[in-house]
Amino acid sequence: MDMTYIQGILMLAGINLIAVLGLCLLTGFTGLFSFGHAGFMAIGAYIGALMTVPPSTMPGSIGGLGLPFIFGILAGGAAAGIVSWFIGRITLNLKGDYFCIATLGFGEATRLILNNVQTFGGARGWPGVPQYSTVLTVFVVDVIAVLFLANLVKSRHGRNMIAVREEELAAQIAGVDVFRYKMIALIVSAVYAGVAGVLFGHYMTFIQPKMFSMTKSTELTIIVIFGGLGSISGSVLGALVLTALPELLRAFDIWRLVFYGAAVIVIMISRPKGLMGGMELSPAGIRKIRAERRARLALKEEAAREAASGGRS
Amino acid sequence: MSVDILEIKGLTKRFGGLAAVNDVSFSVREGGISGLIGPNGAGKTTIFNLITGVYKVTSGEVAFAGKRIENLEPYKIADLGVTRTFQNIRLFKNLSVFDNVLTACHMSAKYTIPEAILRLPRFRREEKLLADKARGLLEIMGLADRMDVQANNLPYGLQRRLEIVRALALDPKLLLLDEPAAGMNPDETEQLMRLIMDIRDRFTLSVLVIEHHMDLVMGICEHIVVLNFGQKLAEGTPDEVSVDPKVMEAYLGSSGGTAC
Numbered sequence: 001m002d003m004t005y006i007q008g009i010l011m012l013a014g015i016n017l018i019a020v021l022g023l024c025l026l027t028g029f030t031g032l033f034s035f036g037h038a039g040f041m042a043i044g045a046y047i048g049a050l051m052t053v054p055p056s057t058m059p060g061s062i063g064g065l066g067l068p069f070i071f072g073i074l075a076g077g078a079a080a081g082i083v084s085w086f087i088g089r090i091t092l093n094l095k096g097d098y099f100c101i102a103t104l105g106f107g108e109a110t111r112l113i114l115n116n117v118q119t120f121g122g123a124r125g126w127p128g129v130p131q132y133s134t135v136l137t138v139f140v141v142d143v144i145a146v147l148f149l150a151n152l153v154k155s156r157h158g159r160n161m162i163a164v165r166e167e168e169l170a171a172q173i174a175g176v177d178v179f180r181y182k183m184i185a186l187i188v189s190a191v192y193a194g195v196a197g198v199l200f201g202h203y204m205t206f207i208q209p210k211m212f213s214m215t216k217s218t219e220l221t222i223i224v225i226f227g228g229l230g231s232i233s234g235s236v237l238g239a240l241v242l243t244a245l246p247e248l249l250r251a252f253d254i255w256r257l258v259f260y261g262a263a264v265i266v267i268m269i270s271r272p273k274g275l276m277g278g279m280e281l282s283p284a285g286i287r288k289i290r291a292e293r294r295a296r297l298a299l300k301e302e303a304a305r306e307a308a309s310g311g312r313s
Numbered sequence: 314m315s316v317d318i319l320e321i322k323g324l325t326k327r328f329g330g331l332a333a334v335n336d337v338s339f340s341v342r343e344g345g346i347s348g349l350i351g352p353n354g355a356g357k358t359t360i361f362n363l364i365t366g367v368y369k370v371t372s373g374e375v376a377f378a379g380k381r382i383e384n385l386e387p388y389k390i391a392d393l394g395v396t397r398t399f400q401n402i403r404l405f406k407n408l409s410v411f412d413n414v415l416t417a418c419h420m421s422a423k424y425t426i427p428e429a430i431l432r433l434p435r436f437r438r439e440e441k442l443l444a445d446k447a448r449g450l451l452e453i454m455g456l457a458d459r460m461d462v463q464a465n466n467l468p469y470g471l472q473r474r475l476e477i478v479r480a481l482a483l484d485p486k487l488l489l490l491d492e493p494a495a496g497m498n499p500d501e502t503e504q505l506m507r508l509i510m511d512i513r514d515r516f517t518l519s520v521l522v523i524e525h526h527m528d529l530v531m532g533i534c535e536h537i538v539v540l541n542f543g544q545k546l547a548e549g550t551p552d553e554v555s556v557d558p559k560v561m562e563a564y565l566g567s568s569g570g571t572a573c
């Protein structure tokens with residue numbers, strides 16, 4: 001295995017991670033499942049490419065605005081965010097499962113539209129996207145994405161989202177505008193997915209609608225569940241493991257995906273709450289786990305004492 | 314002179330053909346503890362759901378502090394200062410006791426999402442205030458030594474208490490308690506009675522309580538409204554209500570009315 005190969009896997013994992021972090025907020029913290037986030041990645045990838053691809057010189061080639069990468073990243077994220085706002089307006093009032101189905105419809109619709117719009121190359125795809133994604137850019141975006149998300153979930157806004165996940169009615173009664181917080185979670189997750197799409201396009205240098213199929217959406221959601229709902233560290237580990245695993249299993253050829261599936265199933269059976277099970281690998285997270293354990297033991301002791309004294313009297 | 318904090322007029326809620334609440338009118342006095350009683354299925358919880366905006370009213374009015382609140386979004390009603398507990402406990406189960414209360418304190422802070430993401434000074438300052446507030450409430454309510462317990466690991470009685478603390482975190486002016494003594498033994502019920510009176514005085518709020526434990530209702534309520542089959546049967550002081558022949562008939566006529 002040479003360096004560029006490992007580097008490639010790391011880049012893919014880092015790019016996946018961005019989209020996974022967004023979904024981690026939506027699914028892990030707010031409790032909404034999506035099977036259409038590849039659609040937001042697609043929007044990011046295409047709008048991003050539109051910004052950075054040089055203007056067309058030859059007839060037949062698809063031209064863009066030729067702007068620097070940062071404009072591609074910002075525009076791609078923003079476009080995905082704006083579209084998610086419209087989607088949210090229509091679907092967030094739907095009850096749980098219907099939202100999930102609506103996202104699935106959105107993802108597939110986005111792919112089909114891109115397939116049929118010849119301006120961006122249709123199903124044949126769009127070659128010639130500049131190779132702007134480097135290990136450094138991916139790493140920097142990852143770090144920013146993790147920090148922003150960690151700060152958000154530790155704020156009152158993040159707690160309101162968690163309250164929506166835990167007990168929607170109680171959240172409302174506690175003064176949480178449930179629709180608003182679902183919307184915020186959806187928009188943030190879409191922006192993250194959009195940015196991931198931009199980086200992905202500028203890593204592959206070629207984008208095609210079928211890269212953003214339902215399989216991709218499902219893969220992202222599986223990573224979030226695999227890492228553990230409500231855990232950022234879980235999502236990071238999940239993205240690394242589940243992006244690298246299929247690559248490392250390439251030696252097994254056609255059996256690769258069988259092994260992949262088996263590995264996921266084994267882990268989900270042995271750790272039904274995912275790798276991290278809602279815990280965080282951070283100083284504060286570890287303090288919390290410890291405090292919880294201490295409190296649980298104290299509670300047990302107390303119950304035992306009470307039972308003993310009750311038995312005597 | 315007393316002022317009414319909550320006024321309900323001609324409140325009606327129909328589910329299909331069933332009138333769960335039918336033309337009910339009553340008021341809750343500011344600073345008082347009022348009781349809402351009646352046999353199972355009388356429509357008590359439905360009235361709470363109408364007051365807190367969980368259900369849309371079919372007809373009638375609900376006015377809180379002089380402002381009409383029927384059919385407002387639940388979170389807006391909470392904003393105005395009306396909050397409640399649930400008959401079937403609805404805690405944030407996987408969160409710690411502390412986080413349950415801290416979450417409900419959110420309206421005492423004003424910082425925005427960008428301020429949170431960038432950890433700007435107002436975020437840090439207000440987060441500290443929220444944590445202090447949550448801790449203070451848990452201390453007052455005797456749950457401070459269980460702050461780190463996950464809510465669904467708490468004993469049942471304390472879960473009910475935690476729901477009350479979470480409601481208090483919103484600084485409510487009107488607190489609605491839906492069968493707070495359900496599943497409690499006489500000892501715990503006694504404690505709860507003192508707690509409710511203590512809360513009313515300490516937080517200067519008004520209380521409307523649904524309860525089947527007659528000792529509790531007769532012991533702490535100044536005013537009682539009796540419901541039966543969605544309609545108001547009687548109202549008055551505990552003494553008046555307890556000798557009302559219609560009330561006695563409703564309770565004797567329905568099995569299991571005067572539960573434990």
Ligand SMILES: Nc1ncnc2c1ncn2[C@@H]1O[C@H](COP(=O)(O)OP(=O)(O)OP(=O)(O)O)[C@@H](O)[C@H]1O
Pocket residue numbers: 328333351352353354355356357358359360400
């Ligand atoms: N969402 C609903 N849909 C249909 N019917 C409902 C709904 N909520 C309540 N009801 C009906 O309305 C009636 C009153 O119910 P409610 O829960 O208010 O009674 P309650 O007085 O609180 O009784 P309990 O003492 O058992 O708690 C019952 O017949 C109940 O079946």
Ligand SMILES: [Mg+2]
Pocket residue numbers: 357358359400
């Ligand atoms: Mg009830």
